[in-house]
Amino acid sequence: MRATEELDQFDGEASNTSMISGASSPYQPTTEPVGSGGLLGGVTCDSEYMRSHLGLLKVFQVVLSLVAFICIETVMMCLPCGGVYFFEFVSCSAFIITGILLLMFSLSLHTRIAHINWRLMDLLNASISTFFFFLASVVLAALNHKTSAEISAVVFGFLATTAYGLNILLAARQWWQGSRGSSGGQGREYTRARTASRGEVEPRPELQ
DSSP states (O other), X not given: OHHHHHHHHHHHHHHHHHHHHHHHOSOOOOOSOOOOOSTTTTOOOOHHHHHSHHHHHHHHHHHHHHHHHHHHHTOOOOSSOHHHHHHHXXXXXXXXXXXXXXXXXXXXXXXXXXXXXXHHHHHHHHHHHHHHHHHHHHHHHHHOOSOHHHHHHHHHHHHHHHHHHHHHHHHHHHHHHHHHHXXXXXXXXXXXXXXXXXXXXXXXXXXX
């Protein structure tokens, strides 16, 4: 009889212990709904970016690159054709790459891929596109046969060069401000960590 009472007491203590440990365990089952992951989960349009200078400039770049590509595609005869082929490659590449960047920024998809420096990516695309659009437009202007399609392609090529050049200035300023902000934040975190490790009290400004 006594052994039975001790066994019941032991079982009660074990159940209480398991309940306490289960309550304090950090690995508790959660009832929160799991969000839809993936790159396209919960895609929203960033209207603020589309109204910004960089957003509007991106739209102009895509349109100008597309129009320049269409103009060069309407050239029926060329001899030599090196300038035409080079301009065709540059305008098509700029249209595709800039269009992808416009989608990434306007739909806030770049926030899903945080390990890529998108400001630097935008700056590099603008710099490369400016150089090659200018070079392709100069070559096409020197080798064209004074047809309306070639002249139109040259005009839109120089307009695209100007648009990408403005993008360089805006993207460089944004990238510089972002890099300065991140480096300043890292410096403050480092100072705070050293102060805490030495047991010092970080000075706080006195209230006036």
